[in-house]
């Protein structure tokens with residue numbers, strides 16, 4: 001099927017002299033594109049720039065091809081470069097286990113895209129070629145460190161008019177994560193958040209800087225933990241109370257404050273040993289952590305045993321905390337075009353702004369990974385693509 005589609009695309013492009021629905025490629029490049037790929041898991045040395053990555057094609061009628069103008073990076077890209085989540089991603093890509101191991105290579109990283117629709121599947125009505133769009137790319141799909149990416153139309157959304165592509169590419173992955181955690185798992189929304197007390201553990205990175213603005217826009221009171229040198233940033237984004245985790249026990253500092261309705265934990269580790277005591281008991285209050293052992297379990301134990309282990313772990317924790325009148329949850333990124341439509345409106349209304357820490361050129365992708373690996377993010381790292389390739 002894959003090969004047939006590719007042949008069809010090649011012959012159609014040739015019949016159109018290399019031009020197809022506004023999609024123009026030179027004869028020598030009509031099945032390949034420029035991309036950063038990895039051919040095996042490892043450290044930064046595995047990143048390879050190629051002009052011969054397979055050009056993505058529409059396999060299903062609800063898919064679109066997006067020309068990438070800018071790509072956002074996330075801590076997940078560093079983890080995936082090293083093989084994190086490989087077992088679960090392999091299952092999502094190939095549920096019947098038909099392919100040989102290593103069939104995911106050459107693998108393209110990059111979970112955020114801002115760009116332009118180049119091609120639409122037959123069932124796609126909401127988009128047309130030329131539309132300016134943004135999307136968060138599910139981790140089992142080829143990523144955005146490339147000229148083109150293929151996505152399901154329901155993962156894509158029209159990008160905010162007020163943002164450049166570089167700015168827009170900093171938002172989708174953290175926005176879809178924050179929305180999934182705060183709205184779907186945490187139960188807050190624009191109509192019920194006024195006067196709710198929200199604690200964001202780790203507010204200075206990608207997810208935190210977005211989450212602060214989102215719940216603040218809905219009227220919540222927001223407390224944030226971060227390093228002292230990030231206080232200015234998180235206050236500018238709307239944080240009401242800021243606790244410096246480097247200045248003595250963060251647990252003790254937080255215990256002096258009123259209890260919370262929702263805690264979003266971007267840090268994990270020991271935090272869950274004490275953070276649930278900060279919730280209002282018997283009030284529906286929830287603690288949601290983004291740092292879960294789900295993918296490590298499936299990598300280590302295989303899919304079946306890993307999922308079993310995960311189920312047992314989370315069930316024990318939920319029950320333990322339920323007895324104390326508080327809710328313990330795991331939160332996950334969830335790709336969603338409709339969610340990004342709502343976020344686009346909030347951005348254009350001036351309620352949320354992108355927080356760009358550093359912008360790299362396409363040639364500097366390894367440097368961008370190195371920077372991400374050092375940690376201490378203050379917002380987001382992005383890579384510009386189209387303007388660099390056109391130089």
Ligand SMILES: NC(=O)c1ccc[n+]([C@@H]2O[C@H](COP(=O)([O-])OP(=O)(O)OC[C@H]3O[C@@H](n4cnc5c(N)ncnc54)[C@H](OP(=O)(O)O)[C@@H]3O)[C@@H](O)[C@H]2O)c1
Pocket residue numbers: 074075076174177201202203204205206207208225226227245266267290291292331332333375376377378379
């Ligand atoms: N489960 C999912 O689907 C999912 C989805 C998205 C993200 N995540 C995970 O969620 C976490 C946050 O993601 P992100 O994109 O926001 O990461 P990020 O951009 O790397 O930000 C992490 C931030 O936390 C700060 N920090 C580190 N230790 C801290 C502590 N003890 N207390 C308070 N702040 C601390 C860091 O700055 P300093 O070190 O300078 O303080 C940094 O600003 C990551 O572990 C990521 O892998 C999970």
